[in-house]
Amino acid sequence: MRIVFAxxxxxxxxxxxxxxxxxxxxxxxxxxxVVEPLPFAAPVFQAETPGANQLAQQITDLVIQDLQGTGLFxxxxxxxxxxxxxxxxxxxxxxxxxxxxxxxxITGAVATGQGGRVTVKFRLYDVFAGTELGDGLQLAGTKxxxxxxxxxxxxxxxxxxxxxxxxxxxxxxxxxxxxPKDNRSKRLAIMDYDGAGVQFLTSANDLVxxxxxxxxxxxxxxxxxxxxxxxxxxxRIADASxxxxxxxxxxxxxxxxxxxxGRTVVFSLERSGNSDLYALDVASGARQRLTAxxxxxxAPSYNPDGSRIVxxxxxxxSQQLYIMPSAGGAAExxxxxxxxxxxxxxxxxxxxxxxxxxxxxxxxxxxxxxDGTGERLLTASFLDESPTWSPNGRVIMFxxxxxxxxxxxxxxxxxxxxxxxxxxxxSTPGSDPSxxxxxx
Amino acid sequence: MTTSKVLMALVAGLALSACSSPDRFDNPSxxxxxxxxxxxxxxxxxxxxxxxxxxxxxxxxxxxxxxxxAVDQSTLSAxxxxxxxxxxxxxxxxxxxxAVIEGHADEQGxxxxxxxxxxxxxxxxxxxxxxxxxxGDRMKTLTFGKERPLQVCSSEACYAANRRAMTALNAAGx
Numbered sequence: 001m002r003i004v005f006a007x008x009x010x011x012x013x014x015x016x017x018x019x020x021x022x023x024x025x026x027x028x029x030x031x032x033x034v035v036e037p038l039p040f041a042a043p044v045f046q047a048e049t050p051g052a053n054q055l056a057q058q059i060t061d062l063v064i065q066d067l068q069g070t071g072l073f074x075x076x077x078x079x080x081x082x083x084x085x086x087x088x089x090x091x092x093x094x095x096x097x098x099x100x101x102x103x104x105x106i107t108g109a110v111a112t113g114q115g116g117r118v119t120v121k122f123r124l125y126d127v128f129a130g131t132e133l134g135d136g137l138q139l140a141g142t143k144x145x146x147x148x149x150x151x152x153x154x155x156x157x158x159x160x161x162x163x164x165x166x167x168x169x170x171x172x173x174x175x176x177x178x179x180p181k182d183n184r185s186k187r188l189a190i191m192d193y194d195g196a197g198v199q200f201l202t203s204a205n206d207l208v209x210x211x212x213x214x215x216x217x218x219x220x221x222x223x224x225x226x227x228x229x230x231x232x233x234x235x236r237i238a239d240a241s242x243x244x245x246x247x248x249x250x251x252x253x254x255x256x257x258x259x260x261x262g263r264t265v266v267f268s269l270e271r272s273g274n275s276d277l278y279a280l281d282v283a284s285g286a287r288q289r290l291t292a293x294x295x296x297x298x299a300p301s302y303n304p305d306g307s308r309i310v311x312x313x314x315x316x317x318s319q320q321l322y323i324m325p326s327a328g329g330a331a332e333x334x335x336x337x338x339x340x341x342x343x344x345x346x347x348x349x350x351x352x353x354x355x356x357x358x359x360x361x362x363x364x365x366x367x368x369x370x371d372g373t374g375e376r377l378l379t380a381s382f383l384d385e386s387p388t389w390s391p392n393g394r395v396i397m398f399x400x401x402x403x404x405x406x407x408x409x410x411x412x413x414x415x416x417x418x419x420x421x422x423x424x425x426x427s428t429p430g431s432d433p434s435x436x437x438x439x440x
Numbered sequence: 441m442t443t444s445k446v447l448m449a450l451v452a453g454l455a456l457s458a459c460s461s462p463d464r465f466d467n468p469s470x471x472x473x474x475x476x477x478x479x480x481x482x483x484x485x486x487x488x489x490x491x492x493x494x495x496x497x498x499x500x501x502x503x504x505x506x507x508x509x510a511v512d513q514s515t516l517s518a519x520x521x522x523x524x525x526x527x528x529x530x531x532x533x534x535x536x537x538x539a540v541i542e543g544h545a546d547e548q549g550x551x552x553x554x555x556x557x558x559x560x561x562x563x564x565x566x567x568x569x570x571x572x573x574x575x576g577d578r579m580k581t582l583t584f585g586k587e588r589p590l591q592v593c594s595s596e597a598c599y600a601a602n603r604r605a606m607t608a609l610n611a612a613g614x
Contacts, residue, residue, distance in 0.1 A: 181589060181592040182589050184587065209551060209555075209587070210551060229582055230583065250580075252555075252582070252583060254552060254555050255555070268552065268555075268556065270556065270559045273514070273559050273560045273562070273564065273567075274560075275559060296556040296557065296560070298553060299550070299552045299553075312550075312552075312553065314553075318512075342549075342550040342552070342553050343551075356550050358549070358550075383547065385550050386550075386551065401547075403594035404592075404593060404594050405592040405594075
């Protein structure tokens with residue numbers, strides 16, 4: 001199968017600031033629990049070349065959509081604007097923007113050139129301080145890559161206002177599902193973080209489960225029934241080439257995940273009905289056993305420095321979360337609430353572990369600190385599972401499946417705070433998302 | 441194998457089928473008719489080929505190819521063991537067949553855990569059949585976790601039928 005991705009080459013060029021940037025006063029503190037979204041204005045970016053009008057409109061709209069989608073920002077309706085921005089380099093009439101209570105102002109310009117080349121310039125203003133927030137920037141790419149350019153602009157705005165890295169220029173691999181509930185067809189697919197541009201990575205011939213991105217975002221681990229039995233596989237995104245990583249006769253393997261350096265794959269290997277965790281050195285193929293109990297050990301996930309692994313085990317009698325050194329050894333239980341805990345995933349920031357919890361007949365996505373304290377349930381439904389973190393550790397994407405004979409899965413996101421629950425708009429039912437690192 | 445043994449296994453299979461799938465006919469929304477698996481009431485009647493005791497249809501419909509489990513469990517109930525006694529006898533009498541035992545779970549669980557649970561169930565069946573004299577080299581185990589439910593409703597009636605291990609025969613070898 002041939003996968004064609006829009007080629008995009010992004011180039012960053014600082015633009016000389018119009019006014020000397022002062023101490024940054026506009027700052028949204030996400031940690032303090034933002035309830036009221038920050039109002040901003042984004043006039044349609046100027047079209048600097050003939051024919052760039054539609055692209056300028058699309059890019060501006062997507063920047064606004066990205067920012068509003070976080071629940072942290074609110075775009076002010078253009079009908080309320082008192083001023084227009086007709087020239088990217090003209091001085092800003094700050095009082096007009098203060099009057100409509102725009103805290104931030106984003107201006108931009110779009111030019112198209114030979115061979116589908118697109119150049120986008122933008123500036124971010126702190127309206128009440130009357131200054132630019134950081135330098136203006138110029139991005140160059142291709143027309144097919146316009147969405148990535150818009151996501152980069154939005155990431156920059158997000159980063160300058162919140163002080164944290166953005167997550168808009170990122171992708172998600174997931175399982176696209178079709179067909180009846182008792183005979184589902186499942187294919188690996190990849191899309192932008194917002195559900196745009198779905199492309200299939202595998203055919204519908206073989207059942208596939210739970211893809212996981214490599215730390216570089218260039219490969220995907222997953223479980224495939226291509227051999228008739230579940231086995232862990234790796235797929236290279238550039239050409240969709242696939243190979244089995246574990247082919248030991250008489251065993252099954254599943255639930256693989258890369259170490260942060262990409263050199264090791266930790267996974268569950270089943271033998272004679274017992275599932276234990278193993279670490280596979282990708283280069284040599286050498287395999288090391290990490291757990292040796294008669295219990296079910298699965299769903300392993302490394303901490304950001306790769307020194308520890310969180311996983312689930314029913315060694316206590318029910319599914320609970322444990323942490324052990326990444327070379328194996330004594331495991332410490334960290335979940336003690338009422339109910340069962342599974343699918344732990346360590347945040348890329350290291351501060352939280354997301355999990356699926358079953359309690360009282362409901363499923364929840366929740367988070368707790370690695371020492372087991374601070375447990376917080378973020379969602380509740382008939383069936384929520386398989387959390388994955390945004391690259392900045394602020395948002396969790398997960399699967400929500402509806403009940404009954406016509407039940408179907410869909411992907412949702414929720415903020416770490418538990419606010420801003422959203423269903424992704426995607427062209428296909430999907431499950432088991434894995435969020436990529438931020439693209440470069 | 442004696443005739444009385446076959447009859448005993450048959451009766452046991454009937455009893456299990458009757459208690460493990462209460463809604464198969466009463467509730468049209470539960471996906472009745474999705475397959476022959478599950479005992480003699482799966483297809484609404486014994487087909488002509490199933491009259492031949494050496495046929496796969498006979499194994500599916502009369503011996504019973506499926507046993508069910510309690511929530512989160514992989515231990516075999518007395519009913520399940522009775523069905524498996526019949527499977528063991530049939531496999532011993534019909535050495536031309538090999539079997540893949542599929543373990544399944546209901547949807548009330550996370551995907552990875554259910555894969556592991558399905559593997560426990562298929563291995564519990566395999567181990568029992570080996571203990572009853574079936575050559576272990578004739579059997580392989582497989583798990584589908586919650587990926588292939590037999591019945592599609594989201595209530596205990598369907599869940600009980602979906603927590604199962606199904607012995608799939610193959611005359612062509614493993």
